[in-house]
Amino acid sequence: MSAARLRSPLGLGRATVALLGLVVAADLFAIWTEVLEIRVADDILNGIDGEAALRRGERAHALHEASGAVQSLALLATAVVFLCWFHRVRVNAEVFDAAMHSKSRGWAIGSWFCPVVNLWFPRRVTLDTWDASAAWADRPGHGLVNSWWTLWIVSLFADRVAQGVSHTARGAVGWRSALRQMLVADALDAAAAVLAVLVVLRLTRMQRNRVLAGPVFVSALG
Incomplete structure (x- = not known):
């Protein structure tokens, strides 16, 4: 393995934050389309019928299908840039404190793709990077990272449940559920x-401050 080399995470950090913002926007768009479809299902269950209701249903379904495509594209683009940023800050953290890490730098990428261990290895890599990047006199707790990771895991399981329910849904009642x-x-x-935006901003700023605190690393900011 080559020696760790310090490189600025600022550009990748900004790009990651922007794309995470796109993910949020895509999710909000999807939520809006789901509300529209729920209203259509309510109309059907309440006996409201007719051409106008049919048009609303077709429009809501088309928007919901579009929102799924937008979400997929936003997630893919964000995942690529996030992983680049994540690997960058992990390598930088090894320069700051090589003894702090319980996982090799390869796990900064591989941990996300290995079944089962991807439920906790990325969090461990993040925490090690977090601790190694912080100044000893101002080391923050893990509350933000733990909150992000917990919510991320819960969202993954919620999505699995949603997919299962949608595949077995029958009729207006099932589809509304x-x-x-x-x-x-x-x-x-x-x-x-x-x-995740808050984690990226905080960790990027921690590394920037760590570099600025040590004259040996000033040139790495670029």
């Missing part, structure tokens, strides 16, 4: 993305 579960999953995902 599935839509409500999707709405909850999207709301949790949006909240997790907001906390």
